[in-house]
Amino acid sequence: MSILKLHYEIDGEDFTRAGEASASVKKRLRQLGVKPDATRKVSIALYEGEINMVIHAHGGDIDVEISPEAVRMVLADRGPGIENIDQAMKEGWSTAPDEVRSLGFGAGMGLPNMKKNSDEMQIETVLGKGTTVTMAVYL
Amino acid sequence: MSPLELAQKLNLSILNEGEGADRELKGIYCCDLLSIVMGRAKADDAWITVMGNLNSIAVAVLADTGCIILSEGMQLDAEAASKASAQGVCVLSSDLPTFELSRKIAEAAGL
Numbered sequence A: 001m002s003i004l005k006l007h008y009e010i011d012g013e014d015f016t017r018a019g020e021a022s023a024s025v026k027k028r029l030r031q032l033g034v035k036p037d038a039t040r041k042v043s044i045a046l047y048e049g050e051i052n053m054v055i056h057a058h059g060g061d062i063d064v065e066i067s068p069e070a071v072r073m074v075l076a077d078r079g080p081g082i083e084n085i086d087q088a089m090k091e092g093w094s095t096a097p098d099e100v101r102s103l104g105f106g107a108g109m110g111l112p113n114m115k116k117n118s119d120e121m122q123i124e125t126v127l128g129k130g131t132t133v134t135m136a137v138y139l
Numbered sequence B: 001m002s003p004l005e006l007a008q009k010l011n012l013s014i015l016n017e018g019e020g021a022d023r024e025l026k027g028i029y030c031c032d033l034l035s036i037v038m039g040r041a042k043a044d045d046a047w048i049t050v051m052g053n054l055n056s057i058a059v060a061v062l063a064d065t066g067c068i069i070l071s072e073g074m075q076l077d078a079e080a081a082s083k084a085s086a087q088g089v090c091v092l093s094s095d096l097p098t099f100e101l102s103r104k105i106a107e108a109a110g111l
Helices: A020-031 A036-056 A110-116 B003-010 B034-040 B054-063 B078-087 B098-109
Strands: A004-011 A059-066 A070-077 A120-126 A130-138 B013-016 B027-030 B045-049 B067-070 B091-093
Touching: A004 A020, A004 A036, A020 A036, A020 A059, A020 B054, A036 A059, A036 A070, A036 A110, A036 A130, A036 B034, A036 B054, A110 A120, A110 B034, B003 B013, B003 B091, B003 B098, B013 B078, B027 B098, B034 B054, B045 B054, B045 B098, B054 B067, B054 B078
Parallel strands: B027 B045, B045 B067, B067 B091
Antiparallel strands: A004 A059, A059 A070, A070 A130, A120 A130, B013 B091
């Protein structure tokens, strides 16, 4: 298997379409015969990231590289940045607005779920400029 | 037991059949907050919730739950129904409250 590169543009205005990139990546991993456990980890980590980009950052870009060793994901947005990463990483901490909570999100589980489901995770954030989250799931 | 066998046994409404005949339920998970479901529901769980929106379908697909079972007589909205159909997600529903429903499912499916 050579390296497969996928690119998605996430529409920040459309909450209902969030999840399309993750579902598409999941489908590709299934077709490639990737183990269900790893596929599920990638799906969850990526979906949480996608939801975060829609809720907090008016969308952005997702790049995914699938190699025989790992799935690497880079989620880059031009949102407000994260003021306190340690706080954002705590389960239950959320700055999501009420309309998002009424849809079942905003429980403060996004970043913790991403961390839990990835083997590597890095967050680079600049206030007022945006956030880039890089994650890898080993295959 | 498959979701469709469960539906027949407990007289649940089938809102979307999807992969309901092919999945084997291995556990039960009850929660309405989607972020918590994403992190904690296991693959092949019967996921019981009152949330019948589009995002619930995405969560079921990505967390790979065996089916969604809406409690308290909740229904899918139109967008969610069409997404469930497109993604092959089995969605059942019941008028019972979540606790009562999960108790019956646990008994019926031996979970």
